Ligand SMILES: C[S@@+](CC[C@H](N)C(=O)[O-])C[C@H]1O[C@@H](n2cnc3c(N)ncnc32)[C@H](O)[C@@H]1O
């Protein structure tokens with residue numbers, strides 16, 4: 296067995312994706328309540344008056360169920376759901392606005408889903424027109440949205456562009472018809488290309504394409520086909536996600552069997568083949584799952600050290616206050632997190648009764664903030680270091696011990712001698728596939744729990 300196969304057997308274990316630290320299953324809800332949350336939002340707003348805030352809006356509806364999907368979505372063909380949902384999001388936004396003593400500066404706005412373009416262009420105009428009236432867009436603002444090419448019209452693209460959106464992310468996943476059939480996602484290259492062409496004609500600056508490796512029935516040939524066709528479209532960014540198999544959370548994944556899924560070793564080959572093809576086409580791997588052309592802002596943000604990772608994935612800049620509106624959305628004040636109710640009906644009922652729909656959260660203590668810095672450094676820069684005289688030295692000594700086997704396996708280098716009292720951990724080329732496992736060694740909340748308490752995550756590869 297090759298060295299890399301042995302590593303995969305060893306490290307392909309359930310591991311968090313680290314879009315936050317602490318990860319949601321380890322939030323300590325005992326110190327969190329809605330009143331404290333509002334106070335922390337106010338304080339974050341005051342700290343960032345001029346810098347501005349980010350807004351994420353979750354628009355959960357889709358017309359058709361893709362069986363692999365792990366997102367929070369609601370499948371319906373009834374478009375009457377649009378208006379009451381938008382009314383609730385606007386009410387929730389009003390509750391946050393009431394906490395602020397001046398018009399907020401808006402730095403980032405992202406519509407995620409579900410499928411934001413399930414909503415009519417007219418309803419999106421109503422939602423966003425109202426929100427944008429109550430903010431001052433920052434001079435270098437970034438507005439982006441996720442869309443399924445099958446239901447994205449030129450009218451959607453034009454309406455959102457007129458509102459200030461300049462980036463979009465299109466779901467592709469796989470162009471092989473056999474794979475599309477088993478994941479219940481028929482999507483032609485022609486319709487996808489039409490959406491790319493229309494967006495570029497209108498003036499969008501950056502298009503991201505989502506591709507997944509590890510889907511049922513995927514082979515090296517289907518990855519070759521998909522990446523070849525995606526490269527014809529030349530999106531500025533590509534998210535090349537590892538398929539997350541979480542059937543206990545997304546039961547539609549039971550519509551195929553585990554026998555249809557590529558085994559870990561094949562999955563790794565699919566990733567390596569994909570990476571090689573993307574690099575040949577001029578894309579550069581940045582952070583976990585992401586590739587970008589060298590002229591894209593995300594790649595530039597790696598070089599100037601501003602790239603950040605949060606619940607939206609990788610972003611070009613860091614805003615301390617990120618408000619998440621809509622069902623299941625997570626908000627972040629940099630000192631605390633809060634998550635909204637995950638069911639549409641309950642979310643709407645709570646908001647319509649005049650309360651913020653936050654149902655759980657976590658306030659970060661000093662140790663959380665210290666660990667978060669290291670995990671962000673690894674995820675965004677591929678390296679981190681610490682002072683062996685710091686308050687957290689004993690904790691970091693344990694981390695160093697946990698990292699030693701990963702260093703022996705060639706996934707990280709540990710330098711303890713270069714600068715006196717400094718330890719530096721750097722991810723190697725081989726270690727990039729195991730980024731989640733490396734970050735896990737720093738996760739003191741995870742290591743603090745008894746083995747049988749540990750929640751279930753998707754596997755790391
Ligand atoms: C909200 S969807 C994107 C917009 C639109 N709904 C679509 O599907 O085109 C977000 C992305 O998450 C990714 N995704 C969903 N389920 C996944 C899973 N189980 N494993 C890995 N990635 C997944 C897909 O790449 C998908 O494009």
Ligand code: SF4
Pocket residue numbers: 356357359360361364365366368408409410443466
């Ligand atoms: S992948 Fe996109 S379109 Fe498909 S069910 Fe998930 S959110 Fe909806």
